[in-house]
Amino acid sequence: MDLDAFFASVEQxxxxxxxxxxxxxxxxxxxxxxxxxxxxEARVYGVHSAMPSWQAKRLCPxxxxxxxxxxxxxxxSDKVMDILHAQTPLVEQVSIDEAFFDVTPGRxxxxxxxxxxxxxxxxxxxxxxxxxxxxxxxxxxxKIASERQKxxxxxxxxxxTEAAFLAPxxxxxxxxxxxxxxxxxxxxxxxxxxxxxQRDPNxxxxxxxxxxxxxxxxAAGLEQSxxxxxxxxxxxxxxxxxxxxxxDLTTRDELVAxxxxxxxxTGTRLRxxxxxGTQVTLKLKFDIMHTHTAQRQLDEPTDDEHVFGGVAVKLxxxxxxxxTGVRLVGVAVSGFDGARPHQLGLFDExxxxxxxxxxxxxxxxxxxxSVATDSIRARFGNDALSYGRDxxxxxxxxxxxxxxxxxx
Numbered sequence: 001m002d003l004d005a006f007f008a009s010v011e012q013x014x015x016x017x018x019x020x021x022x023x024x025x026x027x028x029x030x031x032x033x034x035x036x037x038x039x040x041e042a043r044v045y046g047v048h049s050a051m052p053s054w055q056a057k058r059l060c061p062x063x064x065x066x067x068x069x070x071x072x073x074x075x076x077s078d079k080v081m082d083i084l085h086a087q088t089p090l091v092e093q094v095s096i097d098e099a100f101f102d103v104t105p106g107r108x109x110x111x112x113x114x115x116x117x118x119x120x121x122x123x124x125x126x127x128x129x130x131x132x133x134x135x136x137x138x139x140x141x142x143k144i145a146s147e148r149q150k151x152x153x154x155x156x157x158x159x160x161t162e163a164a165f166l167a168p169x170x171x172x173x174x175x176x177x178x179x180x181x182x183x184x185x186x187x188x189x190x191x192x193x194x195x196x197x198q199r200d201p202n203x204x205x206x207x208x209x210x211x212x213x214x215x216x217x218x219a220a221g222l223e224q225s226x227x228x229x230x231x232x233x234x235x236x237x238x239x240x241x242x243x244x245x246x247x248d249l250t251t252r253d254e255l256v257a258x259x260x261x262x263x264x265x266t267g268t269r270l271r272x273x274x275x276x277g278t279q280v281t282l283k284l285k286f287d288i289m290h291t292h293t294a295q296r297q298l299d300e301p302t303d304d305e306h307v308f309g310g311v312a313v314k315l316x317x318x319x320x321x322x323x324t325g326v327r328l329v330g331v332a333v334s335g336f337d338g339a340r341p342h343q344l345g346l347f348d349e350x351x352x353x354x355x356x357x358x359x360x361x362x363x364x365x366x367x368x369x370s371v372a373t374d375s376i377r378a379r380f381g382n383d384a385l386s387y388g389r390d391x392x393x394x395x396x397x398x399x400x401x402x403x404x405x406x407x408x
Contacts, residue, residue, distance in 0.1 A: 001080075001084065001098065001099050001100075001101065001120065001131050001132070001133050001146065002097065002098050002131060002132050002133075002146045002147065002150075003077075003080065003097035003098070003124075003129060003130070003131045004040075004129070004130045004131060004132055004150055004151035004152060005037055005038065005039050005040055005043075005151065006037060006073065006077075006096070006097035006129065007025040007036055007037035007068055007073055007097075008023045008024070008025050008037045008038055008039035008042070009039070009128075009129045009130065010069075010072060010073055010076055010129060011023050011025060011039075011066055011068075011069075012039060013128040013129060014069075014072065018064055020041065021039075021041055021063075021064055022038070022039055022041040022042035022044075022045065022047070022060050022062065022063040022064065023038070023039040023041070023042060023063065023064045023065075023066070024037075024038050024039070024042050024047060024053075024056055024060070024063045024064070024065050024066075025037045025038075025065075025066055025067070025068045026053055026056070026065070026067075026068075027053055027067070028053060028065070028067075029052075029053040029054040029056070029057045030246075031246040032052070032053075032244050032245070032246055032327065033052075033053035034050055034051065034052055034053055034244075035047060035048065035049055035050065035051045035052075035053060035056050036049060036068060037049055038051075038056070038063075040151060042056075042060050042063050045059045045060040045063075046059045046060075047059055047060050047063070073096060073097075074096065076127060076129065077096045077097060079127055080124055080127065080129075080131070081093055081099060083120055083123045083124060084099055084101045084120065087101070087103065087109070087116050087119070087120060088101050088102055088103055088108050088109070088116075089108060089229070090102035090108070090227045090228075090229060091227070092227045092228045092229075100139055100142065100143075100227045101227060102226075102227040103116045103117070103135075113135055114135065114154070114156060117133045117135060117154055118154065120133065121133065121152060121154065125152070130151050130152040131152065132146050132147070132149065132150045132151060132152060132153040132154070132155075133146055133153070133154050133155075134146030134147070134148070134155050134156075134157070135154075135155070135156045135157065136156075136157040136162065137157075137159050137162065137221075138162075138221070138223040138224065138225045139223065139225040139227075140174060140175070140218045140221070140223045140225070141157050141162050141165065141166070141221055141223075142157075143175060144165075144166065144169065144173050144174065145157050145165070147173070162220075162221025162222075163194075163197060163220050163221045165221070166193040166194065166197070166219060166220070166221050167192065167193060167194030167197065168192055168193075168194060169192060169193050170191060170192060170193075171185050171190060171191065171192065171193055171195075171196055171219070173193070174193060174215075174218060174219065176211070176215070176218075177215070181208070184207070184208075188207070193219040194219070196215060196216060196219035197216060197219040197220035197221075199216055201213035201216045201217070204216055236273060236275060236336065237334060237336075238277075238281075238332050238333065238334035239266060239269050239270050239273060239275060239277070239332065239333050239334075240266055240269075240281070240330060240331065240332030240333070241262050241265035241266045241269065241330065241331060241332075242262060242283060242328055242329065242330030242331070243258070243261070243262055243265075243328065243329060243330075244285075244327055244328045245258070245326075245327060245328070245329075248325030248326060248327050249325070249326045249327075249329070250323055250324070250325050250326075251322075252316070252322060255316060255320065255326060255329070256313050256316070258326075258329045259282065259309060259312050259313050259316065259329055259331060260305070260309050260313070262329050262330065262331045263305040263308060263309030263312055263331045264305045264309070264370075266305065266308075266331045266332065266333060267303060267304060267305030267308075267309070267370055268370075270303035270333060271303050271370070271371065275303060275333075275336050276301035276302050276303040276336070277298075277301055277302070277303075277308075277333035277334050277335045277336050278297060278298045278299075278300065278301050278302075278334075278335035278336075278337070279295055279296070279297055279298065279333065279334045279335035280295065280296050280298065280308045280311045280312055280315070280331070280332070280333055281293055281294070281295045281330075281331070281332040281333075281334065282294050282295075282312045282315040282316065282319065282329075282330070282331060283328070283329070283330030283331070283332070284316075284319050284320060284326050284328070284329060284330075285326070285327050285328035285330075286324060286325065286326060286327065287325075287327065291328075292319045293319075294315040294318050294319050295315075296311050296314070296315060297335070298311065298335075301335075301336070302333075303333075303367075304366065304367040304370060305370060306366040306367065306370070308331070308333055309331065312331050
């Protein structure tokens with residue numbers, strides 16, 4: 001199930017005077033913003049998600065713009081997920097506006113899956129928004145089917161027809177195939193999923209590694225997948241955050257402050273997910289065409305921005321020269337390997353028998369400060385507490401970052 005133009009649809013729901021008009025949720029064109037979601041009225045003009053705001057404004061100058069209201073989107077998303085849970089206990093939410101759910105006949109209900117999905121669409125529409133649903137025997141087929149007839153589409157791919165359904169479609173419709181993979185496939189003469197399905201899995205392994213054979217199986221409709229229970233932990237490979245700045249950062253002082261700022265955002269996400277990683281990645285974008293990254297391994301897992309943020313700062317010199325303009329800074333932490341951090345409380349104390357040196361105590365104090373900050377912001381909002389590093393970029397940071405739909 002995929003909610004149709006979700007953010008824009010919610011805005012039109014809450015602003016009746018905007019209905020039937022092009023609405024764009026995203027950052028401003030003047031501050032290097034990007035489009036998060038565009039209403040179907042705006043899409044007619046060629047506007048789409050992740051498009052630079054200046055380009056969207058040029059294509060659709062009459063559009064109504066809004067920065068969005070994430071709390072409201074989350075509220076409606078929760079109601080939609082409740083509708084799904086009322087039909088089956090197996091619901092795997094993958095983003096704020098998308099979920100897989102299992103309605104296999106006889107597993108939890110003897111009702112026809114099509115009837116169940118139509119009922120879901122009707123109940124979602126009663127909330128004032130719409131959704132599209134794809135029915136298939138695996139996630140790849142269901143996901144692609146959900147995008148075939150938007151808005152409020154219901155596409156059914158019957159068992160045994162998966163390969164025929166997928167064959168004529170371009171390879172880019174399959175999740176996991178980005179622009180780089182699409183280009184490489186094109187160089188191999190592979191433009192459709194049908195052509196990909198005919199390739200030798202071993203040949204594809206030599207080119208794409210372990211993901212090669214899986215790509216072939218998915219393109220043939222043979223993926224083996226299941227809807228995971230909500231209680232099962234997500235297999236997260238990395239946690240990151242990035243920010244685009246309205247004006248290029250050109251001094252070391254500016255870049256160090258930006259790295260610390262973005263690291264704090266990443267640290268908040270890590271702690272919220274209960275993850276600690278051992279690899280730090282720094283990403284710098286100099287212009288649209290030039291992006292560079294550097295990585296470093298840590299001795300032990302951490303979710304503390306005071307630790308991995310300092311490492312990210314050390315990576316700066318290998319990527320950047322004084323005076324070079326930087327428009328985007330990103331910091332990622334990966335290498336989880338199932339490690340989970342100890343959730344330190346604000347007033348936790350060490351065992352009396354465990355001696356602590358000054359450096360260790362300082363590290364604990366800094367992480368405790370981060371935990372306390374997380375708690376205050378969660379309760380009173382992100383603006384309830386700000387550090388100098390955050391205030392410094394409050395009016396120069398682009399309101400770009402399309403809202404992270406994965407972080408629901």
